[in-house]
Amino acid sequence: MVSPALYNHLLLTPEQRARIDVVLVSPRNPLNIGAVARAMANFGFEHLTVVSAYDPHWREARSAVGAPELLQHARETQAIADALAPCTFVAGTGTLTHRNPEQTVLSLPHLAPRMALELARGGRAALVLGPEKHGLTRDDLSYCHVLVEIPTDPRQPSMNLGQAAAVCLYELAARPPQSTSIPEPANAPQSTTLTADSAQLDRLAALIDQTMAAAEYSPETMRQANHHDLRLLLRRLAPNAHDTRRILGLFRRILWRLSHQPTAEKTSPHR
Known part of the structure; x- marks a missing residue:
């Protein structure tokens, strides 16, 4: 068993996690919203924004085990633009099945280094997940700098919303130790100047x-x-x-x- 000290050594600092927002666009099932909140609590993320939820009672989801306060304090907006306004880097999630991407595509393992660079510049980042039935729309993705693909078996490319959030947040939280240099992705801005939000x-x-x-x-x-x-x-x-x-x-x-x-x-x- 891995000791708690060793495990915690791999987590982002509280200050870094405080500058990463999880944004759910048009979620339909409150139980899935609760599952995302629980996954966020597992890996130390606190900032959840829900955009145009189908069910107005989503804050009461019982699936937010260990994370009821996170769900109660979540931000709610009616437009994705409002949810992403303060962010300088936005990563939308989705499958490439039946989709012709219009932005840079990153495989999930390459997301953490790209986001680490943005945090190092002092920026704010967002991880955006779409509704359960069809994911983010083409219009939703136009607000994103990159499209993140979770590697899955082609026979079942889609994932449950809570599962997708948990996999993504684990990848972001379990970064290399501070002493390990992070290679700069080819698509990342070269300047250390903070990009416009x-x-x-x-x-x-x-x-x-x-x-x-x-x-x-x-x-x-x-x-x-x-x-x-x-x-x-x-x-x-x-x-x-x-x-x-x-x-x-x-x-x-x-x-x-x-x-x-x-x-x-x-x-x-x-x-």
Whole structure:
């Protein structure tokens, strides 16, 4: 049997775990939410956010054995954007079956080193899990920097929500000791400067979207698709907070000029 001291040596520090959020999107079964809370308590994670739960009584789930307070103090939002607003790195989970991923795909064993780099920069990270029936949607994943795949047998690729959370959280908690160097993944930002958080990126995406509409960049019917692509693009580029503010200023100026130019100039074929 492994001694408690040796086991605890492998866990993230309380300060590191405090900067990792577990986010459940549209969960349907309160028992599964309770199972996730129990898994979080097993590995020392405390910050749970539930987005648009199907059952309003999910805080009463009896499956949260040893974690009733975690469930009671969980944050509740109606939109995934609100849940992820303070996060500088977001990992969505899912299977690649019947899915054409639009972001970098990480196998679960490679998630911990990538997240460790974000924590070392002082960032905040989120692990996002989707509803039991179909997982995260394409739109949900557009808020994520990476898609994490849990290696499973192809004959049964899907997992129960509580089981998936437990496997992921174990991988994050049981990191190498401090003395072990962690190789930097190829897709990780090279700068030690903290990347912009999700709320900043969403503000920038919304402003670029308004600017594109003012410039009549594409038909109105394409606006939702454009916004989806902008969310993905900005997360792939991973600009830092300073650069994001500069880009915001640039597009605000462009939008102001587009909004204030004379009507004749707007409709001129030579613009």
